[in-house]
Amino acid sequence: MATRKKLSLGKTVFKIFCWFYAAISVYPVIWLLFYSFKNNSEIFVTNPFGFPTILHVENYVKAWSQYDVPMYFLNSIIVSVVTVILTITFALLFSYATARMRFKGRYLITIFLSLGMFIPVQAILIPVAKTVNGLGLDSTRWGLILVYTAINLSFATLVYYGALKALPVELEEAACIDGANIVTCFLKIIVPLVTPATATLVIYIFLSAWNEFILANVLVVKDELKTLPLGILFLQGAFTTDWGAMGATMVIASLPTILLYIIFSKKVEGAMTIGGAVKG
Amino acid sequence: MKKFYSNKLAIFFFTLPALLVFSVMVFYPIIQVFVKSFYDWNGLGSGTFIGFENYQKLFRDTVFKLSNKNALIFSVFITIFQITLASVFALAVSDQKTKGRNILRVSYFIPVVLSVTVVCQLWLAILNADSGLLNQLFKALGLNYQQNWLSDRNHAIYVIAFVNAWQWMGYQFALMLAGIKAIPIDYYEAAKIDGASNFQAHTKVTIPLLKETYKICLTISLTGGVKAFTEMFIMTKGGPGNATYTLTYLMYKAAFREYRYGYGMAAASILVLQCIAIILVINWLFRDKEKKEVA
Numbered sequence: 082m083a084t085r086k087k088l089s090l091g092k093t094v095f096k097i098f099c100w101f102y103a104a105i106s107v108y109p110v111i112w113l114l115f116y117s118f119k120n121n122s123e124i125f126v127t128n129p130f131g132f133p134t135i136l137h138v139e140n141y142v143k144a145w146s147q148y149d150v151p152m153y154f155l156n157s158i159i160v161s162v163v164t165v166i167l168t169i170t171f172a173l174l175f176s177y178a179t180a181r182m183r184f185k186g187r188y189l190i191t192i193f194l195s196l197g198m199f200i201p202v203q204a205i206l207i208p209v210a211k212t213v214n215g216l217g218l219d220s221t222r223w224g225l226i227l228v229y230t231a232i233n234l235s236f237a238t239l240v241y242y243g244a245l246k247a248l249p250v251e252l253e254e255a256a257c258i259d260g261a262n263i264v265t266c267f268l269k270i271i272v273p274l275v276t277p278a279t280a281t282l283v284i285y286i287f288l289s290a291w292n293e294f295i296l297a298n299v300l301v302v303k304d305e306l307k308t309l310p311l312g313i314l315f316l317q318g319a320f321t322t323d324w325g326a327m328g329a330t331m332v333i334a335s336l337p338t339i340l341l342y343i344i345f346s347k348k349v350e351g352a353m354t355i356g357g358a359v360k361g
Numbered sequence: 362m363k364k365f366y367s368n369k370l371a372i373f374f375f376t377l378p379a380l381l382v383f384s385v386m387v388f389y390p391i392i393q394v395f396v397k398s399f400y401d402w403n404g405l406g407s408g409t410f411i412g413f414e415n416y417q418k419l420f421r422d423t424v425f426k427l428s429n430k431n432a433l434i435f436s437v438f439i440t441i442f443q444i445t446l447a448s449v450f451a452l453a454v455s456d457q458k459t460k461g462r463n464i465l466r467v468s469y470f471i472p473v474v475l476s477v478t479v480v481c482q483l484w485l486a487i488l489n490a491d492s493g494l495l496n497q498l499f500k501a502l503g504l505n506y507q508q509n510w511l512s513d514r515n516h517a518i519y520v521i522a523f524v525n526a527w528q529w530m531g532y533q534f535a536l537m538l539a540g541i542k543a544i545p546i547d548y549y550e551a552a553k554i555d556g557a558s559n560f561q562a563h564t565k566v567t568i569p570l571l572k573e574t575y576k577i578c579l580t581i582s583l584t585g586g587v588k589a590f591t592e593m594f595i596m597t598k599g600g601p602g603n604a605t606y607t608l609t610y611l612m613y614k615a616a617f618r619e620y621r622y623g624y625g626m627a628a629a630s631i632l633v634l635q636c637i638a639i640i641l642v643i644n645w646l647f648r649d650k651e652k653k654e655v656a
Contacts, residue, residue, distance in 0.1 A: 099453050100461075102446065103468035106531065110471060112494060113483055125492045130501075167382075175379035182366045182375070190376060197387050199640070203588050203609040204633045207616045207625050208390035208397070211404070216385075231386030234379055257365045264371070292476035294591050299617060310478035314595065317482055324486070331479045338474040343467075350470060350535045 110335075117141070117328030124324050140325040141333070148320070150330055152305060153312030157334075160222055160308055161290040164229040168286050169279060171230065172237035177271060179238075180245040181253070191242070197235030202296060210299045225300050225308075229290050237282050240355070244278035245271070284345070284352035288338055309334040394633070398626040404616070408623060415627035425628070428606045431518050432635075435607065436586030438522040443533045443582055444575070451537035452563055466538070470531035477528065481595035484524045511597055514604045521592045521605055525585065533578045540574030541567060576647045580640055587635045608632050 116124045117140055118133040128134060144150050178184075179191045209228055210219075218224035252274075256266045294310040301307050307315065313334055317327060342349045398415055402408030419425050450469055454462045472480065487494040490509035499506045511517050544567060552562040590609040597605045599614070608628055616625030 095453070096459075099450060099459075099465060102450070103465050106527070107468040107471055109483055109487060109494075110475070112487075116486075129492075129494065129497045171379040171382060174375040178372050178375035182368070182372050184367065184369075184372050190380060193388070194379060194383055197383065199637060200387060200391050200633065201584070201588050201636055203590060203612070204394060204629045204636075205387060205390040206609075206613065207622060207629060208393035209386060210617075211393070211622075212385065212390055227382055228386050231382045234383050234387075238379065253365075263365060263368050266365075288474060292474075292478075294476065294478050298594070299613075310476045313476075313478050313482060327482075331482060335475050335479050338476070339471070342471065342474045346467060346470075349474065350466075351539070353473060353532065354535045354539055 113328055114332055116324060117332045119325055119328075121322070121324055137325055140329040143323075143326045144329040144333060148316055148326065148330060149312065150333055153307055153309045154333065156222070156306055156312075157291055157308040160225055160229070161287050163222075163226050164233070164290045165283055165286045167226065167230045168233045168237050169282055172234055172282070173241050173272070173275065173279075174267075175234075176238045176241035176245055177267060180242050181250075191238075194238050195235050197232065198239075202232055206295065206299055209296070213300055219300065220303050220306070222306055225297060225306075228296055228300060229286075229293065232296075233286050233289070237286070240278050240282055241275060244275045248274055280348065281352045281355055284341070284349055285355070288341070288349070288353065291338055391633070394626050394629045397623055398630045400623045400626075402623040402626075403620045404622045411623070415624050416631075418624065419627050419631065424603050424606055424611055425608075427603055428608045428611050431605060431607050432586035432589070434518050434586070435522045435525070435589050436583045438519060439526040439529070439585055440579065440582040442523070442526040443530045444578055446530050447533035447537050447578070448568070450534050451541055452567065454534075455538060455541040469534045472528045473531045473535075475528070477591045478595065480524065480528045481592055484527075485596055488520065512601055514601050517597055517601060517605050521589075521596060524596070525589065525592055529582075529585075533582070536578055537571065537574055540571045544570050572647060576643060580643050583639050583643070584636045587632055587639070608635070 112130070115131065115133055118136045118138070119128070119140075120137050123129075123133065123135075175194065179187050213219050213224035213228065216224075218227070248271075252270050253266055256270055261269070291308075292310060293308075297308050297311050301311060304315075313330055316330055320327060397408065399410060399412060400408035401411045401414070450465070453459050454466050454469075456462075459465070475483075488510040490496065490507075490512070493510075495510065496507040510520050548566050548570070549562055552566045557565065587608055589607045590613065593599050593605050593607060593610045594613070599606045599610050609632060612625045612628035612632065615621045615628060
């Protein structure tokens with residue numbers, strides 16, 4: 082009986098601990114949402130912790146109309162979407178060739194591309210900036226997009242290679258006998274069959290491109306090409322005193338990824354962790 | 362069929378885009394890192410070959426030593442913090458009997474989907490010395506524990522490491538949750554039938570079977586210290602003084618602020634070598650002992 086009581090006490094403490102950390106994990110985010118609707122006096126003095134007493138929607142209006150947030154938002158969308166499209170296309174084409182086609186050197190190029198797994202982006206920061214500059218891409222969005230594509234390729238080709246190896250060859254054989262050429266076969270049969278892998282990759286690549294900071298910080302030189310992570314940093318420097326509108330800016334920047342997560346939570350967790358699992 | 366799969370033109374056009382982008386944007390740069398680390402180079406022209414001089418300077422640099430010490434503190438802190446909490450929470454959430462598992466799961470994971478810039482700004486606001494959430498909380502609770510969290514030379518690195526650990530704990534949590542779900546339920550039930558308690562079943566069955574997952578988690582968090590940059594860049598600028606420098610930050614400063622590109626490249630190549638060393642050591646520690654015995 083005594084041990085039972087001890088056990089249930091332990092269980093209660095354990096439960097409280099789980100919920101306590103959950104609060105530490107999520108409350109800062111909620112606090113951000115709260116203060117994005119408050120004015121300075123409420124943030125600092127009257128009501129620092131709780132739900133805003135008056136919803137200062139004008140913080141959002143201000144962030145959107147005065148702080149160039151739409152421009153950063155658009156840049157982030159363009160960069161992330163184009164990165165996703167390019168990476169997916171290049172990776173699937175490449176993996177199809179290495180998984181199915183017969184040619185000399187296919188092992189060599191597969192290994193070559195998978196080298197990217199062992200190279201942290203931090204390490205290539207300096208030469209990549211020089212390369213982008215040398216190619217004359219430093220005042221376009223292409224510099225950032227091509228570098229993001231390149232660093233995601235190793236992982237994406239690996240995922241597609243696995244997915245393709247798991248597919249039976251018979252469907253393609255049938256198409257071949259029916260007289261389809263390799264391009265038709267690729268578009269009509271392969272692309273639809275690898276949809277689950279594509280979904281995982283779209284989520285993973287989109288999230289990493291949307292949130293990426295280190296490369297963007299050295300590759301984007303023009304103010305009007307800045308993505309949201311850079312924009313937020315710039316605005317923070319310029320408008321340090323306006324906490325409410327800064328909060329609104331950060332909420333706007335986080336909204337797409339948070340919504341994506343809330344709607345597809347299990348898919349997002351799966352996509353993010355498969356990324357880490359393969360990279361590790 | 363053979364003809365179908367050995368279409369030379371198709372092979373060329375299928376592999377070319379990926380090979381080209383990867384070669385130009387990743388492979389060429391990483392070769393540059395190793396080559397240029399032997400040059401005195403200010404970023405213009407091609408520089409002059411100076412052998413190992415950059416490395417010699419680097420190894421004598423007190424900031425380099427401090428960066429390595431910080432990387433160690435940072436790595437150990439986030440490893441202990443994340444792996445302990447992630448294991449505990451993954452076990453709790455994987456248990457069908459836990460109430461509110463989905464709320465817990467989402468709460469733990471949500472910081473992962475935020476941009477690191479937002480996280481840093483958010484924690485700057487929380488840690489703000491005058492009006493930050495944390496100091497206000499201490500004030501409201503009547504505790505005299507308010508302080509300037511990021512201005513202490515000895516503690517700032519821990520605060521920074523905490524912010525990183527806070528953001529990425531959910532990531533390791535999700536990795537472990539996926540690992541636990543992959544374990545067949547029979548194993549666990551067998552242990553219970555044999556009279557094991559919940560705790561025993563986890564320590565004897567679940568955790569040993571998560572070996573691969575732990576390997577991944579350890580690799581991510583231990584290389585995290587060497588790679589840490591954004592938190593320092595946004596929250597402390599490496600300061601106070603040089604107190605929160607890391608290797609990546611040192612590399613960034615050398616190249617982009619002081620135009621010592623060769624020196625920065627030497628730091629970058631050490632960064633790659635440290636990451637590879639960590640991966641090799643972890644793989645060696647987790648090597649399959651049983652397989653060896655058979656062989």
